[in-house]
Amino acid sequence: xxxxxxxxxxxPGFDLFGFLARFxxxxxLVVLMAVFYLLEPRFLSQxxxxxxxxxxxxxGLLAIGMTFVxxxxxxxxSIGSLLAFAGLVAAAVAKGGLQDRFTVGEDAVGYGWQLAAxxxxxxxxxxxxxxxxxxxxxKVPPFVVTLGGMxxxxxxxxxxAAGGPISGFDRAFTxxxxxxxxxxxxxxVVFLVAAVIAHIVxxxxxxxxxxxxxxxxxxxARLAGLNVxxxxxxxxxxxxxxxxxxxxxxxxxxxxxxxxxxxxxxLTVIASVVIGGxxxxxxxxxxxxxxxxxxxxxxxxxxxxxxNVSSYIQQIIIGVIIVLAVxxxxxxxxxxxxx
Numbered sequence: 001x002x003x004x005x006x007x008x009x010x011x012p013g014f015d016l017f018g019f020l021a022r023f024x025x026x027x028x029l030v031v032l033m034a035v036f037y038l039l040e041p042r043f044l045s046q047x048x049x050x051x052x053x054x055x056x057x058x059x060g061l062l063a064i065g066m067t068f069v070x071x072x073x074x075x076x077x078s079i080g081s082l083l084a085f086a087g088l089v090a091a092a093v094a095k096g097g098l099q100d101r102f103t104v105g106e107d108a109v110g111y112g113w114q115l116a117a118x119x120x121x122x123x124x125x126x127x128x129x130x131x132x133x134x135x136x137x138x139k140v141p142p143f144v145v146t147l148g149g150m151x152x153x154x155x156x157x158x159x160x161a162a163g164g165p166i167s168g169f170d171r172a173f174t175x176x177x178x179x180x181x182x183x184x185x186x187x188x189v190v191f192l193v194a195a196v197i198a199h200i201v202x203x204x205x206x207x208x209x210x211x212x213x214x215x216x217x218x219x220x221a222r223l224a225g226l227n228v229x230x231x232x233x234x235x236x237x238x239x240x241x242x243x244x245x246x247x248x249x250x251x252x253x254x255x256x257x258x259x260x261x262x263x264x265x266x267l268t269v270i271a272s273v274v275i276g277g278x279x280x281x282x283x284x285x286x287x288x289x290x291x292x293x294x295x296x297x298x299x300x301x302x303x304x305x306x307x308n309v310s311s312y313i314q315q316i317i318i319g320v321i322i323v324l325a326v327x328x329x330x331x332x333x334x335x336x337x338x339x
Contacts, residue, residue: 024328025276025292029299036303043306050185056298057187058250059265060291063272064198065242067290068235070273071202071215073282074135074142076236078149079243079269080262082127085157087247090120091166091257094173113173113252120251121244127153128240132233150266157259167256177253187249194245199287211235215282271318272297275325 036043062079069076094116110116127149134145179186202208213221214231222228251257276293278285297318304314 022277025289025296029292029296032296032299032303036299036306040303040306043303046183048302048306050183050188052295052298052302053188053191054185054253055302056294057185057191058246058253059268059272059297060191060294061194061242061246061249062265062269063276063290063294064194064287065239066269066273067198067276067278067285067287068202068211068238069142070270070278070280071211071282071285072232072235073215073218073280074232074235075146075270075280076131076149076239077143077146077266078127078131078153079239080265081150081153081157082124082240082243083247083250083262083265084257084259085127085153085160085247086120086123086244087251087257087261088157088161088166088259089123090116090244090248091169091251092160093119094169094251095166110170113170113176116173117176117245117248120248121241124240124242124244124247125237126240127243128236128238129233131240132236135236136229136233154259161257161259163259165256165258169252169255174252174255177249177251178255187253190245190249194242195287195291202287207231207234212283215284217283267318267322268297271322271325274322280326 033044042048062083066076066079094110094113096110131142131145131149134140135142176186176190181189202211210221210226210231213224213226214228218228221231247257247261250261254261272294273285273290274280274293275296276285276289276291278289300317300321301314304317
């Protein structure tokens, strides 16, 4: 009599690709730090690590806002220019106008860091709102709107300060960029607190679920009763908020605001978000991944500087990493569709 074979479910195997898709940025960050430590032991010194975190904090703040935008399959190329404009406005408020733009320290008479921070954030939110309206009401693609915004805000920054810097703030202002809470630089604390709040909003609130829904399938989200345009508008407002906050912290750190501030930040910020696992197609990603991506970029640049690698080569490496990250994201998306 023939043996009867029972159908038994196959034991689930280890999904290497799925594991890499989820943890590749973190694994790469750890490996990269180990390699730089072997090549240059100074890399893991406390001073250098805090220096890396301080450098990452500004672009990291922008990357948090960019995560919201890219989760809806959008993009914002204007963040560097908006940051420069918001920083100049904050500096002018802190100095009490443009007439004392070069007065240094305690002799400067202004309106205080509180109003300066509010001014920077207000400019950022206004800029993000205007671009969001153009995208949702005028139906202009985000790439085109923010490309135009990049030129408009840079021009506004140059016009506002007549092309010159505004510098020399009081200690209460510069503390936000140069101060410490214990051994930790203040910009790092601001960045980490913002990241935690953004993570909670995206993962544990109804609004966060709406952002993922719109990015995953905007038409399905609309049929489910979501106001897609309002959600898309809101993510550009959030992006503007972080641009304003980053502008304030950057001006405080440098003790100066300039119209050329933030030049090239678009590349670094988008790279941080994409490398961190957020899909350019929308609907997939996390703030935690963005933080890892920002740290990875910061560690990479810092390590290359310690090894005296040319800044030109650094830009080439970052560009290659972006292309590889997007290629990996595209492959992962197609693989999920076949599954």
